[in-house]
Amino acid sequence: MRGMSLATCVAGLSVMLMATGATAEPYPSDVAESFMAGCREQSDEAICRCVLGKLEETVSLQRLLAGRLTAETLAEHTLACTETTPPQAGWTDSWRAEFRRGCALQYPAAQCECALTKLELALPLADLLAGKLSEEQRDAALSACP
Secondary structure, three states, X not given: OHHHHHHHHHHHHHHHHHHHOOOOOOXXXXXXXXXXXXXXXXXXXXXXXXXXXHHHXXXXXHXXXXXXXXXXXXXXXXXXXXXXXXXXXXXXXXXXXXXXXXXXXXXXHHHHHHHHHHHHHHOOHHHHHOOOOOHXXXXXXXXXXX
């Protein structure tokens, strides 16, 4: 009787996990590699690996492949990962390039590079992704650079 009760619990947990879309299994390598390739264009490798891990824990492969991954879920996981990823996971090349392009419209390249360095040291990636780079911070960094 005790074995049946345990089996019933396991079956119930499995049904509950399937209903919520949760999974603890890694995605197939082609799916994971595709996600990582796209993610690395926008973020740091460590953050991408963290987000992929969270997705594998909470979003079933079927749900992912059916396109039922919401932007909110992805943003929630990304923000959680940026808050827990070590500090060496800084601005990505795409974020740097975007800053340089916008800055170059108004300022000399040397001043933009100087400001970028100051902002990278002062503003962690999590804050950048959360939209916390204010015009005042940008202007202060540019003003501090020759």
